[in-house]
Amino acid sequence: MESLAATVPELVEEAAGRFGERPFLRLGGVTRDYAETRTAVAGMAGALAARGCRPGDRVAALMSNRIELVDLILGCAWLGAVAVPLNTGLVGGSLRHALDVAEPSFLYGEAPLVARAHAAGYRGPTWLVGAADAPRAGAAEAVAPAPARPEDTAAVLFTSGTTGPSKGVRCPQAQFVWWGRGVGEALCLTADDVLYSCLPLFHTNAINMLAQAMTVGASCVLDERFSASRYWSRVAEAEATVGYLLGAMVPMLLAQPPGPGDRAHRVRRGLSPATPGPAWGPFRERFGVTLVDGFGSTETNLVIGSTPRDARPGLMGTVRPGFDARVVDEALAPVPDGTAGELVVRSHREHAFSTGYLGGPPEPSDSWRRTGDRVVREPDGWFRFVDRIKDVIRRRGENVSSHEVESALRTHPAVVEAAAFPVPSELAEDEVMVVVVPRPGAVLDPADLAQHCALELPGFAVPRYVEVVPALPLTETGKVRKAVLRQRGVTADTWDRAAAASVTSGRRPPGP
Template sequence: MTVPALLLDRADRRGGHTALRVDDVRLTYRQLADRAAAMAGSLAGRGVGRGDPVAAMTSNRLEAIDLLLGCAWLGAVAVPLNTALRGDALSHVLATSGARRLLIEPEYAERVAAAGFRDELWIVGTPSAPRPDSPPLPPVEDISAHDVAAVLFTSGTTGLPKGVRCPQAQFLWWGRGVSESLELGPDDVLYNELPLFHTNAINAFFQALVAGGTFVLGQHFSVREYWSRVADADATVVYLLGAMVAMLAGRPPAPHDRAHRATRALAPATPERLSQPFHDRFGVELIDGFGSTESNLVIGTTSRERRAGYLGTVMPGYDALVVDPAGTPVPDGSPGELLVRTELDGAFALGYLGDTAPAPGNWLATGDRVVREPDGWFRFVDRIKDVIRRRGENISSTEVEGVLAQHPDVAQVAVFPVPSELAEDEVMAAVVPRPGRTVDPIALRRFAEPVLAHFALPRYVDVVDALPLTETGKVRKAELRDRGARAGTWDAEAAAPTRRGG
């Protein structure tokens, strides 16, 4: 259960098959293994040893994958960094990572210098940068499934990013679990344009390696060009996160909607209302599941048994529990925080940088609010930090979003708490209209009144051109909360016609 062992096995079994495509470069499994060994030699020649962290701040490019595999081969630790980081957050991750070597593209050099990095800087494309052109090294003989292969920093939406210590085996378990859920095979082509500093893209790469298929690395997500890129990649499987599904569904019909080979997408926490319309329009099945940077595919499905709007059931080798704030299990059908654990060796992360490694088999708190049905199926409710407390009631922002998003004029919506005069939360919605449409906040609230409890109806509505998104397509709700109600924000308390809703 190590990356070098996987590469060597695939080079032996699938040597001539295309493993990776990045831009105009195509690499077979044999070439991929050879490059990993040569990259390890190049890193070693620059003083990198086993356990040494090597950071990278690049776009989706071949050099980033070379570094990831070269580090894994050598027993070093790759530390891919979010390219949006700057200032204190960038200083924090650089210091926390312990990296004394940093591979970057030229446009980030000034930002890194401003963040206080004074160690060895490798500029992509210059002689200083390691490249897979050195004499190959054999894999480290005693490399372990528990050796850290990468440190992945969380998004830091509620605080400074935390470095998750991911062992070599964790990526292989990701590959196995998702391959089973998506039923991946050696003829599949997996297309992913999420950034390589995120667990989704890295794990999709290993899913392709485990299945013996082909991984195509795209660039940043584009709603307008997405399906043409999927067609150009000849992809059979794609990956969608956060608002990406709603953004694609909100676009006007286009010729590329079905001009592709993709049949399924890994799309965690997809709202039930989007699943069938998305399949009908694009010919792609949206497949749910639960996993995180710290865990693995703990909850998932297979093609023989899926339910729209549900994460799935607990996968073999894992366990899940739903608890209240005191840590007491709640009855089936009641919402609570999801805790997960595993009996699979190396399937979970080894904790965070600076923390003591958790004992094997310990429960991991996910921060997700879910419901377990009596038949064992799990349904996502909300992130716990996004739960709104109003009139003594807990309100799911996801539930409110699901109702508002069904309005024919709404393309995207984000619901979040803002402070009220009563030392509790008020419900606020930021709404993006469909192209060529306008959103009337009064009509939107009236649309929701027959479905939502009165205390869940949004008091504030902001009509905006776009929602602030992370690099992985998730809505930056912290930014929306900080912005709050402003000049031009519609307020139900000042709109007499809707006062009847409370």
């Protein structure tokens, strides 16, 4: 039976009717089947209503992965309210910005995180996790689902803010349903699968895993956080068959010492957007897991992707049914295959995309959306990611892809992770700077790293500046915060290839 749901409440009710006592969710010591999940969601909606929450109200959440957050996200959608799960890493001005943009009617969270919100200036109604007056399933009479429309906002999810202030994305009810169907099809999910994720529930990836499970009757396990050293043991404990990662996590797992747990699990396929091409083969060989890449964002859906049967290292995939994708130039005119340009996407699935940003105008569901990603469409229809447009480095008249520089750096045996970004040049345009993290116990020589890059990259892309650090600044979802690196720029600890060359030659270095 194919799912006919068009909203989150319809998906919850349909799944309860189809799958009943099949296990649905394990999280923090709580295990629920599909029927129990429907009861809990309706009960949470009733508890919210009893505390004054009405359809359209926004309920901000500041809490880690826990059953209360799942209930809140699904319960708000059931009631017609709007869940706003906030990044638990936000503090000070960044948290103040998110709260100012979201304008929540209520805040629900863990005490230490709520204290941060109060310090940031929030003065609205507040519920603390575990308090007697906090809304929770079973604390009030259950209510029937609100007559939600597919286009009604179910949640507001904030972008990661790696290149600027984060934006609140209005995610409609149907967007989550389409995410569930699209990714479920790409991963070839069945009712026999157990899905495992340690990604946070303020991220679209983790929320959409719930929708994928409901679509086919699979079971899902949510963990509290990602740990490279414990990942495979946690996956084994969950008896998972499918894993969910982000591309930045793959090199971290490969950097761990080999051990008996590498293959002592049941996972054979995983969703891992933005996986570095050179890591794909070693990951499958070592861990027995075939990774599936793709393009999707908080604002869109799984527009481009592949399946475990046809995945190709370093390529995002082909356009999925129900969507369109083009590569365009700065004037938004299509460019020929093999030419880099900005990816723009469009949906033919009704309300599969966001309806815009908080504070911004509504965006029609079927309008073309700019992604800010620089990609290439190959002649056979497969798409290859080049870079975020804001991360492209302009050096001596050439566009340098930070993504390609980082991929070259990761092929060095002593490098775990790397970030490339532009810094000002004395002559004009940019210089290439990289910050790298060494493998445990390894010693990185910047000059050796530059020579390695010279064998992998054209001369104009070889980094001038190299700095070795113990860790990169990351968001809670593992994305590198390049804005922080660009702001810091060249420091006293940065190695300068031009300066090193001048010392060796005894001459004053030419322009960088």
